[in-house]
Amino acid sequence: MTPEEFRAAAHELVDWIADYRASVGERPVRSEVTPDWVRAALDGPPPEDPEDFASVVRDLSDVIVPGVTQTHSPGYYAWFPSNASLESVLGDMASSGVAALGITWQSAPALTEMEQVVTDWLRELCGLSTEWHGAIHDTASTACLVALLAARERATGLSEDRGGLQAEQLPVTVYASSQAHSSVTKGVLLAGFGRDNLRVVPVDPVTYAMDVDALRRMMAEDVAGGRRPGAVVASLGTTGTTAFDDVTAIVDVARTHGAWVHVDAAMAGSAMLLPECRELFRGVDGADSFGWNPHKWMGTILDCSLLYVRDVELLIRVFSTNPSYLRSTADGEVTQYKDWGIPLGRRFRAMKLWFHLRLAGAEAIRQRLRRDLANAQWLARAVQAESDWEVCAPVALQTVCLRHHPPGVTDPAALDAHQQAWAEAINATGRAFVTPAQVEGRWLVRVSIGAEATELDDVAALWALCRESVRAVNP
Ligand SMILES: Cc1ncc(COP(=O)(O)O)c(C=O)c1O
Incomplete structure (x- = not known):
């Protein structure tokens, strides 16, 4: 493809994206395709000869769009807000266009240094201490x-330099609450x-926050049993109910054993942009690492996940490699993000954050987050006003967890089945998409506001x- 051919096709594609985004609210929110429908529609022999651009775009409209959940729809309340602001889409396009090779500082100084700039911007916007050093992960x-x-x-005092964990005398233990995300177990x-x-x-039965006394006891028992507490993962904004662990208390307990504290605020971290929400994040500056995803509620297109650490020296010690072909005269003076994580090659992910923040401005993002907080409170009040409905977890941010109690139904299994049934009735309409989930053994329905x-x-x-759906499924 020549640059001129690219120009023509790209203009067409940008028009297509703008039309798609403008009409997204007219589509069923949950994808209605059946398993293998997309595959069958795309299947065929591998292309030997070039096709015209129009036929590829036709497949985008006819096959791909029906085959995705419309996370940009106003009726999307499933899982978590998965916004992709058009400002950040432009940044992603620019990143693809520049197509920098991000393996070392030398291979693309701008890629490294823009990442430093945007992670510092976000640190400042979130009111975090300057002791944190950030990088963007997927x-x-x-x-x-x-x-x-x-x-x-x-x-383990750098067991990787010896026999690794396999050669350690004492097993190293990790702690996370029953509400921590499955990625922690992984x-x-x-x-x-x-x-x-x-x-x-275990968690508190009302707030679903980690029971820190239980953490203290479990760590002490492990030490007494010949184990070494190595890390605690605290959750700020759990996936189920957006519960907030008490990081200050967790850091205190962990410190007595020298254990690392990682704070996972994947979804909720966006709320740190709001000074009035910072209290929820109290204690974060005492942790060892802190991660959150601008690619969720804040709205920078996936994939864009921030990880801040305080001890960069240790990180580099753990992750660095230094083969001859990656060395340059700038070594020692510059940041080498390859030594801050797993992959060598990195995408120019900073570009989407840089475009997003520069073109939207932080204040517009803050206003949108505040709108969502107010909408969640509105829904919670409306639900609480009805005697047969329950808001079954604190509404700390934008997620409202609901249960409906049909008159006369008390059997827990029947109640659980009812929640799943009315959620499915909503989702089947195509007008909205909510997520039923099991929290501490009970089914509830999560309404995650924030598209x-x-x-x-x-x-x-x-x-x-919701009210129509409970009448429709009438257990
Ligand atoms: C609290 C929490 N942590 C981690 C994750 C995993 O996020 P990712 O998809 O970026 O790995 C999620 C996703 O929903 C989450 O809610």
Whole structure:
């Protein structure tokens, strides 16, 4: 493709994207395709000869768009807000266009230094201490794994230089609450701690925050039993109910054992942009690592996950490699992000944050987050006003967890089945998409408000749909 051919096709594609985004609210929110429908529609022999651009774009409209959940729809309340601001889409396009090779500072100084600039911007916008040093990873799952690997090496005095964990005398234990995201378990397994050394700490039955007294007890028992507490993962904004662990108290307990504290605020971290929400994040500056995803509620297109650490020296000690072909005269003077995590090559992810922040401005983002907080409070009040409905977890941010209690139904299994049934009835309409989830053994329905397009009228329409749906499924 020549640059001139690219120009023509790209203009067409940008028009297509703008039209798609403008009409996204008219589509069923949940993808209605059946398993293998997309594959069958795309299947065929590998292309030998070039096709015209129009036929590729036709497939985008006819096959790909029906095959994705419309996360940009005002009716999207599933999982977590997965915004992709158009400002950040431009940044992603620019990143692809520049197509820098991000393996060392030397291979693309701008890639490294823009990443330093935007991670510092976000640190400042979130009111975090300047002791934090940030890098952009693909996801919070990777960020958590990186933190756990650093924690492992700190706990073992750099066992990677000897026989690794396999040669350690004392097993190293990791702690996270029963409400921590599944990526924490995955990270513990991948970092080699072993499932038997993951301690699931119970939560408070009302707030769903980690029971720090239980953490203290479990750590003491482990020490008495000949184990070494290596890390605690605290959750700020759990996936189920957006519960906030008490990081200050967790840091205090962890410190007595020299254990690393990683704070996972994947979804909720965006709220740190709001000074009035910072109290929820109290204690973060005492942790060892802190991660959150601008690619969720804040709205920078996926993949864009921030990981801040305080001890960069340790991180570099754990992750650095220095083969001859990657050395340059700038070594020692510059940041080499290859030594801050797992991959060598990195994308120019900073570009989407840089475009997003420069073109939208932090204040517009703050206003949108505040709108979502207010909409969640509106929904919570509307639900609480009805005697047969329950808001079953604190509404700390933008997620409202609901249960409906049909008159006369008391059997827990029937109640659980009812929640799943009315959620499915909503989702089947195509007008909205919510997520039923099991929290501490009970089924509830999560309404995760925060799509860029969702206004109060949309939330009011969802509430009407909730009431319609419980009547429709009438257990
Ligand atoms: C609290 C929490 N942590 C981690 C994750 C995983 O995020 P990612 O998809 O970026 O790995 C999620 C995703 O929902 C989450 O809610």
